[in-house]
Amino acid sequence: MSNSASLSFGVKQSMRFSREFGSGSAGAVSAKCGAGYHDSFKQPKVKGVCDVCGSSDLRRRADDNAESLRQRLMEYYKKTSPLIGYYHHAGKLFSVDGLAEIDDVAKSVARVLDGAKGA
Numbered sequence: 001m002s003n004s005a006s007l008s009f010g011v012k013q014s015m016r017f018s019r020e021f022g023s024g025s026a027g028a029v030s031a032k033c034g035a036g037y038h039d040s041f042k043q044p045k046v047k048g049v050c051d052v053c054g055s056s057d058l059r060r061r062a063d064d065n066a067e068s069l070r071q072r073l074m075e076y077y078k079k080t081s082p083l084i085g086y087y088h089h090a091g092k093l094f095s096v097d098g099l100a101e102i103d104d105v106a107k108s109v110a111r112v113l114d115g116a117k118g119a
């Protein structure tokens with residue numbers, strides 16, 4: 001493992017959640033045509049009425065999506081945190097701000113990879 005290095009994308013978990021789900025808000029789906037809406041990102045033009053088919057039967061999505069994502073994230077952190085410690089102690093952990101603009105993230109990653117090549 002001496003030639004390997006780890007690249008860690010720093011995205012705070014809470015930020016991730018709020019990006020995915022808005023702040024405590026939720027999505028809805030038209031029961032008739034399946035068009036999807038979201039309280040924060042995509043509301044129907046007329047509240048409670050589907051833009052596509054005009055149905056007022058907008059059903060709230062079950063919250064188990066949020067719960068299963070939370071569990072997957074927890075599992076991910078449990079499995080990857082020992083690696084992060086390992087690479088940190090070896091001085092080979094590079095962190096990139098994953099919430100920056102896409103171009104900036106790409107540049108940061110490129111910079112880290114260039115540095116790793118030269119090492």
Ligand SMILES: [Zn+2]
Nearest residue numbers: 030033050053
């Ligand atoms: Zn609809």
